[in-house]
Each structure stands twice: as structure tokens, then as C-alpha cells.
Amino acid sequence: MSPAPLPAKRRGLLLATLATALLCAAGAPSQAQEPLKIGFIGTLSGPAGALGQDEYDAFMLAIQQKGGKLGGVPVTVIREDDQLKPDLGVQAATKLIKSDHVPIITGVTFSNVMMAIHKPITDAKVFLIGSNAGPAPIAGKSCSPFFFSTSWDNDQLHEAGGQLTSDLGYKNVYVMAANYQAGRDAVSGFKRDFTGKIVNEVYTQVNQPDYSAEIAQLQASKPDAVYVFYPGGMGVNFVKQYRQAGLLGKLPLVSVSTIDGSTLPALKSLAVGAITSAPYAPNLDNPQNKQFVEAFVKAYKRQPSMYAAQSYDAASLLDSAIAKVKGDVSNASAFRSALKSADFKSVRGAFKFASNQIADGPFYRVDVVEGKNGAELKAVSPIHIQKRANFAASCPLK
Template identity: 70%
Template sequence: MNPSSTQRKNMTSRLTRIALLTCLTAASMSLSAQQAIKIGFLGTLSGPAGALGQDQYDAFMLGISQLGGKLGGVTVQVIKEDDQLKPDLGVQQAQKLIEKDKVSIITGGTFSNVLMAIHKPVTEAGVFLIGSNAGPSPITGKGCSPMFFSTSWNNDTQHESMGQYATDSGYKRVYVLAPNYQAGKDAVSGFKFLFKGQIIDEVYTQVNQPDYSAEISQLQSEKPDAVYVFYPGGMGVNFVKQYQQAGLLGKIPLLSTATVDGTTLPALKELAIGLIAGTPYSPDIDNSQNKKFVTDFTKKYGRIPSQYAAQSYDAAMLLDSAIRKTGGRVDNKEAFRAALKLADFKSVAGPFRFNNNQFPIRNYYRVEVAKDASGQAALVNKGVVLKEYSDRLHTQCEMK
């Protein structure tokens, strides 16, 4: 007996649903059956500056843990390497990650001298490099690459926020200090860009220098309206302690960037009260994703996250969004790059989108070290200094 028209329609509908279900199941099985995506984490994890890279790594792994050990629904394998703040070693490790470990992505990049060394070997090898801290100016402008994305900033920009703050505060004469390497030079350049007063002197000290007594004595004799410093990691702990011991903290305003943060405040505590910092992140930023991040990070690691942690957590969320959009096909480089450029995730630091050079357009905040409700020294957000701000070098980048 021949089926009726209604029966034929019902049968066709059922077959269509079965076919669709079969396709969806096959796609799901294909995604779940994929080999793990290999990601290299390359950062500074030892020495006086090791706390910065450790915060980056811990936050990146926290993001993966929150997502069930996956990014974009695909299992990932993270291979960790410590560059020890040595550019030559960083290059060797990057080559090992690419040639031996066969990673598709490398993230991290704690210090600019190392990132500058690995940038070309990694990107020219066709491996995506996702920087979550250092942002040296040469790769922000003319040296930009379609294979490099940053979830942090160009080195100049956060220092520009303090240059703007110093100008707004009416400081006329400022004394500037920074370590003698790429990021230190970028720091001074950035501060000077928006500061309208006089730079009394700009002093470059050795990287990881432990004693600043001579420099502090010299700046004191110049009687500046304020002092601006960029001393990340252990350098910042030593400088702030010695500045406070000289009786200058609270007497001559100390402005800074990446000097007192979540990695260094535990060692300084009340000694840092009164310091003013420019930063793209503060633990008390009021949005749901940051509240969860701070709660989970503090619970897991027993410390408040720094900007290094926040930027690396954002790198995990960025990768999660891009891997999901491409169904885990990171080998389709054009599609994966397009998915990264969308930046379809919610940053813990507030507004976030990529400029043409693939560095973020974002807020920069003024944060002060002050006592919180419990009487402990804490980082307190005092508002936005530069709103949804883009670096000034993006116009030199020929990418669109």
C-alpha cells in the first residue's frame, strides 16, 4: 500500500530531523575527538621578577580550570617554560616549543627584552603569539604582525596615564627613574608624552639593581614636585622601601606604574601607603567577571591578583572565544586571526577591543595604596584617567 501525502511529509520531516541530528552529533564527536591544542607558556618565572610571570601563568591556568580544562570546548595542553629574563634563552625555548613540542600558540611574554627577541622567530614560524604583559613599542607600530595579539598594552600607554595625571595635578617639576632596558625607556617616553611640565632628570638604573640610595639622595637634592618611577617586581619592592626609609613617601609624591601591585604589595604592606599608580587594572573594578576572577584567584592561590594576572586571564578568555568560533581549527590561520580580532569576551578590566595593530583600546585607572575597611594596605581604584584609550603608535602599523 502506497503511503499517503501526509505520511510522506511526516516521514520526510522525521528523516530531515534524523539527518540534522546525525550531522550535529558528528560535528560534536569530531570536536571532542580532536587532539589537544598545544599552547606554550613562555614567561619570567624565576629570580627577583619571577612573581610577575608566575601571576601570568597562574591566572592563565585558572581560566582553563574554570572552563573544565578546555578552551573553546577543546582540550588544551599547556607547556610551561621559564625564560629567566634572558632573551637568548627565551629564543631557545621558543624554538623548542615550536619545533619539538609543535605548539600552535605561545602566550606569556613578561619582559620586553625577551618578547622583542622571540617576536620575529615565533611569528615568522606561523605560530600565534598572544602577549599578556610586555608591549615593546617597535612591535606596536611599524613592526606589527598579524600573528601577534596583546591583551595588555603598548609599553608607553600606561605611563602616559601617569603623565596625564601629573599634568592634571599641577606638578611642574618631576624626577624620573626606570631600569635600563626597552620597557624602561618606553616608560619614560610614555610619561613625557602627556606630561606638560619639566623633567628635571631621567635616570636609568641597572635591571634588578638592589640599592637605590645614591639615586634617592640625588633626587632629594633636586627638590622635585613629584617623582615618577617604573620598577616592576623586586626592583619596586627595594625602591619603595628605600624611598620610605629616606622619609620621602608622603613628602614628595611618588607616582608609578607596575611598581606596587598585587605581586609586590604583600611584601610592602603599609610601607607603600600613599603611592599613586597608573594601571589598566585594579582588583576592585566593579563588573561580574572581575568579581568572579578575584574570588577564584584569591581562593586558589591565597593572594590578590595583579594586572599581570588579569591580562593573562583575559588571554585565556580571548583564546576560548576564538577557538570556539573556529571549532578548534587553529590551523586555519586567517579564520583564527579573524576570530581573535573580534575579542568576543568580557575583560575583567572593563571595555576592551582591538585596534588595527592588535593591541587593545582600553581604560587606564589611577590606583592608590590606602587602608581598606579592615585596616590593611590595599589597592584602591580612584577612577579612570584615560578612557578607552588607544596607543599613539597604531597609526604606524599598516595592518587594517
């Protein structure tokens, strides 16, 4: 038995509904939002590779937590390894700009690479959101409206270290650093706030594996304490050899970016007793940091370092700014204004940009202590820096 035919009026209504549905379905692919491309440049291999990997992992964690989006927009991250070589950094930046056509680049682990790529990127009017390297020149006269940093300038990082060393009461200090832009900035910043006498300042080769001669030399100088800046594998080697010489626990060691979340897994209890100055520690007591540490440990089975924290902040900054411009980053003026507002919750605590668009955040005394699960970093107290280079004063940005 055949079904009764539909009335003409109802049949017409169904056909119209079907046509509308087909039209919407046909138009759906063209309405889908194209992913926003973001370039990531970092040192991801070699003795310092752990630093860049922490930056990258934290950045990707933030995106994962937001469902593959930033500011409500799907994003695609194109990763490049500069291998701590400025020329490779320039090649990576050129590829990202000219071949991949990214409007935003983030990351950048070491200052010698940042010095090489900062101008090519910002001259191309591509936004560069740094999450670690902070060479002094780009914080001052060479600043750019297209550059923002969620970390610090190098001098500021070590002004905190110099202030901490003075606060600890050390009068005669032996200073050592790697011989590159950040190392020279480190000593400059340390001198500004250290009120005692510098017994000697020694610069060693980048990625130097053996410090036995330098350690013997510093022992002979009989300082009150030793202050060092050796990021990545350099820090692992130096601290191990300092411990083997019987000095750690006997001759106070104060450091910046030497014993941190990226190197402590390799050092473990060998680093216990050292004192560090840092912009971050996993035990900072704020809601954003607590959820970040829990998520990072769950995802990567290790504690986050300051490099991870600063990169997570970079992703949070971009999330807030992209949302403000509704995903349209082509309007450089509007997007810059959105970035400057820094409308996000930092894992470091209070966060704001100075006029040169570099973070003006807190610093802490962070001790290496024996915890329930082995050696850990514990923020003890804030550091109140007395003297600042104030590079922002010579930056022409408004």
C-alpha cells in the same frame, strides 16, 4: 531447568545491537579529541618571578574554570621560564615551535624578551598572544598578523602615567626607570602627556638592588614629585628604600608597574600613600572581575595583579576564538579573524583591539590605601589620556 531459547528474530536483533556497541567502543579512542598544545613563556624566577607567576596562575585558573578546556577543546599548557634573559626566551620559543609543535604561545613578561622572541615566533606563523610586555616597535612598523596583546604598548601605559601626574598638578618631576626597552619606552610615554618640567631622568641597571645613591640625588634636586617604573623586585627594593629615607608621604611618589598586586604583598603598609597609574585594580566594578578576584583569591590566597588580569583576559580571548573556529586553529586567516573580534568579557571593563591588534583599554588612578585586611590597591577614577603615540598608524595590518 534450562531457560527457553530466544526466538530467532529477537536473537538476531540482540546480536546486531551487541555488534554495534562493540564497534562504537572500538572506535572511541580514535574519535577522542587530541589536546590543543599552548606554549607559555614568562619570567618565573629571580626578583621578577612574581610577575610571570601571576600571568601563569591566572591563565591556568581560566582553563580550570572551563574544565581543562578552551573553546570547548582540551588544552595542554607547556610552561617555559625565560629567567628575564632574551637568549633563554629564544631557546624556549624554538623548543616550543620545533619540538613541541605548538600553534599558540602566550605570556611574555618583559619587553627585552619580547623583542627577542616576537619575530622568530611570528615568522614561524605561530600565534603569539602577549599578556604583558608591549615594546613600541612591535606596536608599529614591526607589527605582525600573528601577534595579539591583551595588555597595551609601553608608551600607552606611561602616557596614562604622565597624564595622571599632570592631572595631580605636579610641575617639576624627577623620573627614574630601569635601563631596558620598557624603561626607555616608559620615559618616552611619560613625556608625551606630562605638561610640566622634568627635573632629571635617570636610568638604572635592571635588577639593581640598591637605590640609596639615586634617592640622595633626587632629594637634592627638590622636585614636586617622583615618577618611577620599577617592576617586580626592583619596585620592592626602591619603595622600601624610599620609605626608609623618610620620603614616602613627604615627597609624592607616582608610579606604574612598581606598586601592584605582585609587589604589594612584600611591601604591605610601607607602600600606603603612593599613587599609581594602572590598567587594572581588584575593585573594578564589573561582573567578570568580581568572579575573577573571588576565584583567584580562593585558589592562590592573594589578590590578583594587572599581570594576572591581562593573562586571564588572554585565556578568555583564546576561549572565544577557539570556539568560533570549532577547535581548528590551523586555518590562520579564520583564527585571526576570530581573535580580532575579541568576543569576550574583560575583567578590565570595555575591551577592543586597535588596528595593530594591541588592546585599547582603560586606565585608572589606583591608590595604595590601608584596608580592612592591610594595604590594598583601590581604583579611584579613570585617566583620560590626551596625547597618543598612535603606533597603529604605522602598522600595515588590515
